[in-house]
Amino acid sequence: MLLASLNPSLVNATDIADAVSIDGVTLSRSDLVGAATSVAERVAGAHRVAVLATPTASTVLAIVGCLIAGVPIVPVPSDVGVAERRHMLSDSDAQAWLGPVPDELEGLPHIPVRLHARSWHRYPEPSPDAVAMVIYTSGTTGAPKGVQVSRRAIAADLDALAEAWQWTADDVLVHGLPLYHVHGLVLGLLGSLRVGNRFVHTGKPTPAGYAAAGGTLYFGVPTVWSRVVRDQAAAEALRPARLLVSGSAALPVPVFEGLERLTGHRPIERYGASESLITVSTRADGERRPGWVGFPLAGVQTRLLDDAGNEVPHDGETVGKLQVRGPTLFDGYLNRPEATAEAFDDDGWYRTGDVAVIDDGGMHRIVGRESVDLIKSGGYRIGAGEIETVLLGHPGVEEAAVVGVPDEDLGQRIVAYVVGSAGPDDLIQFVAEQLSMHKRPREVRIVESLPRNALGKVLKKVLLAEG
Known part of the structure; x- marks a missing residue:
């Protein structure tokens, strides 16, 4: 019930x-x-x-x-x-x-x-x-x-x-x-309502509002947690909590580390969609690794496929198209039988449209959307999220979004949009020193802000439209 x-x-x-x-x-x-x-x-x-x-x-x-x-x-x-x-x-x-x-x-x-x-x-x-x-x-x-x-x-x-x-x-x-x-x-x-716990909505998700609420379990999107990390007093007020949960977009590693330093909590990260609800999560009693979203929930199965439909190795590096199956899936799109049919294969696997990697222990890391975050450059399949994580580790970077723009020579050229004080050349070199050379941005564009929706997700379609 x-x-x-x-x-x-x-x-x-x-x-x-x-x-x-x-x-x-x-x-x-x-x-x-x-x-x-x-x-x-x-x-x-x-x-x-x-x-x-x-x-x-x-x-x-x-x-x-x-x-x-x-x-x-x-x-x-x-x-x-x-x-x-x-x-x-x-x-x-x-x-x-x-x-x-x-x-x-x-x-x-x-x-x-x-x-x-x-x-x-x-x-x-x-x-x-x-x-x-x-x-x-x-x-x-x-x-x-x-x-x-x-x-x-x-x-x-x-x-x-x-x-x-x-x-x-x-x-x-x-x-x-x-x-x-x-x-x-x-x-x-x-x-x-189902669990029977008390529920407090703070109105706007401000650090002060979270700090004053006296909760044991907090939900936030990365933008919220980033603001909490910048407000030391608010962050420290969350120390008595039991769990901090982040979702709806990837949590930058520096924000994860800032929460751990200031609140004493390694946040829970999880993955899902409107069509599947939440399917993968780290656990209260398990490892919480920055940039990784954990394991399939009870009853949920996942798999990663390449372009030919073959399963890719679970080596923590090989990128594949993520599919899920289980009791949390939606019942189709209203009035859209063709779109519903395209979303599922004959065995009931839902094609999420996301790309991910899985390590040998079964831990998942979401690279991003297949349409905008899987970059095919110079014959390589590159996840935008990996490059964004490195950029966010630079002290002069506040926000970063990486896309692949059409390129006659490479197929797609890696372009990074960055909010911060660092220079483009320094950032290109910074990535090249930490990742393989082919994963470095060919261009870094310094911007005042990144386009986001109400849940904090970067609207990469807007960036791609700029060319």
Whole structure:
């Protein structure tokens, strides 16, 4: 049962006064169940509803109410552009807006969430195979696609993460991430409700907000952790925590090392996607190696293939296309049977589009996206992430992104975009001294900032468009 921890029959025995704290509102577990069940009564029977995923109590109750009623949710980013929002609404055929009010209703009715309404109606648990939510991709390769995620997949993923991270009801989980993505919504909010721990959303994910929250388990993207490392007092305030978890993008090695130095914690790193949820992670009771994301979760299988479809050696060096299989995978793209068919092979392996290496012990390192991070230069297959890691180790580099641009001679030429004070020639030499000569950037461009999305991922398509 996805919402077993919210079963109203358990409220009297397990109620806690501060189950959820968000946007200045604190909800006890009984408040949460009663108010969300009131929401469920208003949407029961709908085939799909949209939720403007602001970090508010109204959003939390809208999401939980839909899960209680078995109504699929379409989380809509609050800062999404008009064209993308209209696409999400029309493609999903959402029947109404639930909860927070968008600037434009786009012709849909609005169903408000009443924070103080209560209902104790009992709803049967929906089928585990039912779709819980439709999460739209970022649309970097065309119009955003609606990823259909089942209740079964979410439950399997959260249970596997709870085991890997020794995550229990005694934890206080803190983050300030968006509630429209797997990281903040599924892991942060739904994970807390399933495990039964207290959940604190800080609004913006500032170092001061994290430091003041008094959590045991913290989630952040690399940008958040980088800011924490630059705020020594905030970082040291996290020493009493149990685990710091980083995801949604690669954590730079210097930030990993800074967290260890200032907080006393080697952070957990993990890997996943909207289509697969989290599939690979380091463990609370295992090795945490900078730049590596760990091992497959319980029930998950992974493999690396070359261009011919053959498995590549697990030697920690050979780059391959990453595929995964297991109970956390999505149920296909909404209204996109062709795209769904392309995503899977005949044996149920999901083609992630990412490239990675695996060492002889089974530890995974993600090189990046096959489309932008696997560089084929001079007959070599080179991972952009390896070069970025070296660049970030230079004291004059704050941020770095490496791409392969078309080159008549080499096929692709390695170009590095760098934020920092170091000079291009020095950085090219720095990489050449630490990696093979063919992995050095042929060009370094010093820029003021790198284009990123809301989760901190560098938008390399934007860099490639510059040529």
